[in-house]
Amino acid sequence: MYTVGTEExxxxxxxxxxxxxxxxxxxxxxxxxxxxxQLIEGRAARIAKASELPDDAFVVSIAGVGAPTVLxxxxxxxxxxxxxLELSEKHYGRKVDALISAEIGGANSMFPLALGARTGLPxxxxxxxxxxxxxxxxxxxxxxxxxxxxxxxxxxxxxVAYVQSTTDRIAEDxxxxxxxxxxxxxxxxxxxxxxxxxxxLAVHDTIxxxxxxxxxxxxxxxxxxxxxxxxxxxxxxEPNGRHARELFVGRIVDVRHETRDGWHWGxxxxxxxxxxxxxxxxxxxxxxxxxxxxxxxxxxxPDLIAVLDAESAEPLTAEMLSYGQRVRVLxxxxxxxxxxxxxxQVFGPRMFGINEDFRGVEHLVPRASSGLT
Amino acid sequence: MANRVARLxxxxxxxxxxxxxxxxxxxxxxxxxxxxxxxxxxxxxVVGAVLSxxxxxxxxxxxxxxxxxxxxxxxxxxxxxEPVAAVxxxxxxxxxxxxxxxxxxxxxxxxxxxSYLVGGGSFYDGREYxxxxxxxxxxxxRDLRARKIRSVAxxxxxxxxxxxxxxxxxxxxxxxxxxxxxxLSSEVGGLGLIDRENAALINASLRQLSRTVVSSxxxxxxxxxxxxxxxxxxxDGTLISTDYATRFPILxxxxxxxxxxxxxxxxxxxxxxxxxxxxxxTSDFGFLVRGFPRETVTAHLIGGVxxxxxxxxxxxxALGGGTLVRFDGDTLRLGPESVGYQLGERxxxxxxxxxxxxxxxxxxxxxxxxxxxxxxxIEERTVATVLDAIHRGIEDTIDRLKTNSKPxxxxxxxxxxxxxxxxxxxxxxxxxxxxxxxxxxVGAAISLVSGRVDKIFDFTxxxxxxxxxxxxxxxxxxxxxxxxxxxxxxxxxxVELPLTHMRTGAVHLKVRAVGQLAxxxxx
Numbered sequence: 002m003y004t005v006g007t008e009e010x011x012x013x014x015x016x017x018x019x020x021x022x023x024x025x026x027x028x029x030x031x032x033x034x035x036x037x038x039q040l041i042e043g044r045a046a047r048i049a050k051a052s053e054l055p056d057d058a059f060v061v062s063i064a065g066v067g068a069p070t071v072l073x074x075x076x077x078x079x080x081x082x083x084x085x086l087e088l089s090e091k092h093y094g095r096k097v098d099a100l101i102s103a104e105i106g107g108a109n110s111m112f113p114l115a116l117g118a119r120t121g122l123p124x125x126x127x128x129x130x131x132x133x134x135x136x137x138x139x140x141x142x143x144x145x146x147x148x149x150x151x152x153x154x155x156x157x158x159x160x161v162a163y164v165q166s167t168t169d170r171i172a173e174d175x176x177x178x179x180x181x182x183x184x185x186x187x188x189x190x191x192x193x194x195x196x197x198x199x200x201x202l203a204v205h206d207t208i209x210x211x212x213x214x215x216x217x218x219x220x221x222x223x224x225x226x227x228x229x230x231x232x233x234x235x236x237x238x239e240p241n242g243r244h245a246r247e248l249f250v251g252r253i254v255d256v257r258h259e260t261r262d263g264w265h266w267g268x269x270x271x272x273x274x275x276x277x278x279x280x281x282x283x284x285x286x287x288x289x290x291x292x293x294x295x296x297x298x299x300x301x302x303p304d305l306i307a308v309l310d311a312e313s314a315e316p317l318t319a320e321m322l323s324y325g326q327r328v329r330v331l332x333x334x335x336x337x338x339x340x341x342x343x344x345x346q347v348f349g350p351r352m353f354g355i356n357e358d359f360r361g362v363e364h365l366v367p368r369a370s371s372g373l374t
Numbered sequence: 375m376a377n378r379v380a381r382l383x384x385x386x387x388x389x390x391x392x393x394x395x396x397x398x399x400x401x402x403x404x405x406x407x408x409x410x411x412x413x414x415x416x417x418x419x420v421v422g423a424v425l426s427x428x429x430x431x432x433x434x435x436x437x438x439x440x441x442x443x444x445x446x447x448x449x450x451x452x453x454x455x456e457p458v459a460a461v462x463x464x465x466x467x468x469x470x471x472x473x474x475x476x477x478x479x480x481x482x483x484x485x486x487x488x489s490y491l492v493g494g495g496s497f498y499d500g501r502e503y504x505x506x507x508x509x510x511x512x513x514x515x516r517d518l519r520a521r522k523i524r525s526v527a528x529x530x531x532x533x534x535x536x537x538x539x540x541x542x543x544x545x546x547x548x549x550x551x552x553x554x555x556x557x558l559s560s561e562v563g564g565l566g567l568i569d570r571e572n573a574a575l576i577n578a579s580l581r582q583l584s585r586t587v588v589s590s591x592x593x594x595x596x597x598x599x600x601x602x603x604x605x606x607x608x609x610d611g612t613l614i615s616t617d618y619a620t621r622f623p624i625l626x627x628x629x630x631x632x633x634x635x636x637x638x639x640x641x642x643x644x645x646x647x648x649x650x651x652x653x654x655x656t657s658d659f660g661f662l663v664r665g666f667p668r669e670t671v672t673a674h675l676i677g678g679v680x681x682x683x684x685x686x687x688x689x690x691x692a693l694g695g696g697t698l699v700r701f702d703g704d705t706l707r708l709g710p711e712s713v714g715y716q717l718g719e720r721x722x723x724x725x726x727x728x729x730x731x732x733x734x735x736x737x738x739x740x741x742x743x744x745x746x747x748x749x750x751x752i753e754e755r756t757v758a759t760v761l762d763a764i765h766r767g768i769e770d771t772i773d774r775l776k777t778n779s780k781p782x783x784x785x786x787x788x789x790x791x792x793x794x795x796x797x798x799x800x801x802x803x804x805x806x807x808x809x810x811x812x813x814x815x816v817g818a819a820i821s822l823v824s825g826r827v828d829k830i831f832d833f834t835x836x837x838x839x840x841x842x843x844x845x846x847x848x849x850x851x852x853x854x855x856x857x858x859x860x861x862x863x864x865x866x867x868x869v870e871l872p873l874t875h876m877r878t879g880a881v882h883l884k885v886r887a888v889g890q891l892a893x894x895x896x897x
Contacts, residue, residue: 030568030680031471031568034471034475034476034568035470035471037475037476038470038471038472038475041475068498070498070565070830070882071498073565073566073567073568073569074498074531074532074565074566074567075464075467075468075531075567076464076467076468076470076471076567076568077468077470077471078466078467078468078469078470079469079470080466080469081466082470115470157466157467157503158466158503158504159466184497184498184499184501184503185497185498252776312774325661325668325775325776327774
């Protein structure tokens with residue numbers, strides 16, 4: 002158990018959450034400010050390992066659901082989150098013992114921490130994907146037997162919806178429809194689970210990861226060291242099945258964005274400055290899904306792709322990519338629990354219309370030292 | 375017609391105040407004088423100089439355009455700011471993050487952090503989710519009066535879609551606080567409540583100062599006998615009236631770099647290039663794209679406060695004509711310290727005791743100012759080492775800005791351009807236009823007038839073509855309302871951002887129209 006005790010820690014965590022968001026999950030700035038606000042008022046978030054919980058503890062996920070553009074206007078209401086927790090306890094018929102994030106990448110890494118700080122509930126060091134994904138069924142919780150429903154949704158005006166679905170795929174559609182009819186931003190309590198389930202089903206240590214990643218980027222920047230080298234050294238944790246590679250360094254020569262069926266689609270083309278022909282591409286579907294070097298796949302979902310500003314090493318979401326930016330692209334293996342066959346059936350490449358089988362970044366780019374370029 | 379009129383362009387910088395007189399595309403006269411603490415004396419000095427050079431009488435000027443960095447400098451240095459309050463209309467939403475969270479403490483010490491949250495606001499589609507809490511506003515107004523705070527920012531949810539909610543709230547406040555200066559967030563920012571609120575609060579903190587500076591400028595022109603209307607340059611290189619600038623000083627805060635980039639474009643006729651403004655302390659690199667400065671895309675900080683203002687994307691390095699040259703043994707240290715505006719006293723060529731980059735340029739024979747004999751003793755090896763470092767610094771920065779490997783043209787402006795004497799790697803041609811040293815004043819003199827739209831539109835209900843046409847029309851009308859001649863207005867920028875998690879068809883549109891300033895009766 003440790004507490005998030007300084008505003009610097011919170012800023013580092015937000016930076017790390019963008020890194021793990023793999024391009025998606027939204028800008029965590031609103032969540033970051035909300036958490037900083039708790040700290041200013043003397044309330045620090047407590048982070049607990051899942052192993053510290055009793056097996057029969059009761060754990061839920063708190064998340065914002067909606068369009069990032071709406072979140073940055075409506076922000077977040079403490080009254081709403083406290084009411085959500087109260088209604089959820091009533092609905093589930095028991096007190097909540099701990100909170101867990103469903104999605105560590107982006108804004109939803111921060112809301113459980115802030116509510117935890119506000120209420121004193123511990124927040125589990127882990128989440129349901131170790132990255133960002135756009136759907137409720139795309140979590141390890143859901144894949145391995147803890148569905149997202151029964152769930153509780155609230156808006157800021159007092160509307161409440163209870164959803165129980167036969168599958169999380171259907172739950173996703175129902176929740177989206179409710180969200181759209183309530184002004185495109187609701188908060189929800191999802192994935193009610195036991196302490197035992199949290200231990201078995203979560204991607205562990207991801208909150209600590211956000212802190213460590215954000216901190217290393219900041220410190221390297223302050224000391225003028227190479228932040229990527231330091232990050233790779235930290236992320237390459239082979240005994241635990243984690244591998245990281247620097248995939249490419251170059252300039253963005255084209256970015257295309259469009260929205261179809263409620264998804265953000267796009268592609269970023271990058272070259273190394275030695276010619277005008279794009280050498281490297283990143284396909285975007287809410288998140289960065291697949292990175293290719295001269296047409297050859299070098300990292301593919303659910304492995305993570307991070308795009309960093311070449312100057313500051315600041316991680317960039319897909320919305321932030323723009324023509325002319327100089328970037329460094331990293332590939333990072335998803336946690337082993339994310340790469341099992343039953344998981345790949347839900348969020349493997351083919352589920353996003355990419356017509357290839359999943360291969361880990363460590364096989365696609367065997368050399369541990371960087372340098373495709 | 376607008377372009378037959380004699381136009382006076384002025385740039386009030388931290389060190390120098392520059393001025394040009396232009397008729398049509400011709401620069402008739404230019405001058406540079408030191409900026410004075412009261413601003414107006416420096417303006418009187420420089421305007422007197424250009425008018426006598428051009429052989430014009432002050433009354434013959436048809437238009438006056440001024441770019442100034444006074445407001446941004448004041449905000450960054452926390453000087454001359456007044457206490458402000460935020461009145462936020464969002465409840466029952468957004469109570470989790472009150473105003474001023476994330477502001478630097480030295481700023482809060484000066485402007486305070488008084489805020490009021492009241493009920494009201496709209497969804498993205500313009501429907502109100504709660505009625506405006508008039509009683510809450512009245513209570514806030516009474517408290518503001520008791521606290522003697524008279525500059526207030528009003529911020530409502532989705533105000534860019536429903537600006538009338540903020541206007542109604544302002545009416546209620548003004549009934550109880552008739553002397554208050556009220557800044558509406560919808561008038562200074564786009565979507566993104568915190569960034570827009572911050573912009574409104576920054577603006578509120580500058581209202582008193584803007585009144586002082588603008589009236590001091592207006593008096594200066596009266597003293598000079600200028601009868602023409604006076605405009606200020608704003609961040610995108612377009613103009614606003616003095617009255618408007620008094621109410622929205624934040625809109626002018628990044629005009630300096632914009633004017634220098636646009637002035638460089640005008641003086642060379644280039645549409646796409648890198649512009650390097652080499653000053654006394656820094657060199658500012660900007661990117662000229664289709665005649666306008668490339669703007670920042672992400673949120674960024676003004677004096678430590680995050681805003682979503684679109685600013686010219688300028689990269690600065692600590693290298694200018696006054697930059698100090700030092701050696702630690704054999705290792706060269708170039709800056710970041712600079713003698714700045716004291717170049718004329720402290721540099722070797724002017725009899726001073728500091729070795730500066732300008733001394734090196736004079737010793738190398740590429741510049742001819744001061745007393746060359748005072749630097750004759752500098753070794754050639756030293757000169758070569760320093761020139762190598764200067765050009766490497768410039769080349770590396772150009773490389774960081776470029777969007778592809780193709781060589782680009784570079785335009786050098788500003789007084790320090792004499793430092794650059796060699797061909798540059800990755801550069802196709804180097805341009806040093808006539809009047810380069812007053813490019814920013816030229817930029818002011820050629821400013822256009824603009825109108826913007828930044829809203830969410832429903833493409834499904836309206837159809838994409840009708841929605842786009844409506845947004846363009848709104849932007850054109852806004853440009854004409856700002857003073858543009860209707861027949862010169864064109865749409866220069868359209869950004870379409872489709873939104874997820876919303877009803878299909880909700881699209882965030884940003885449209886910008888610009889046109890030439892309409893000729894006025896005064897001419």
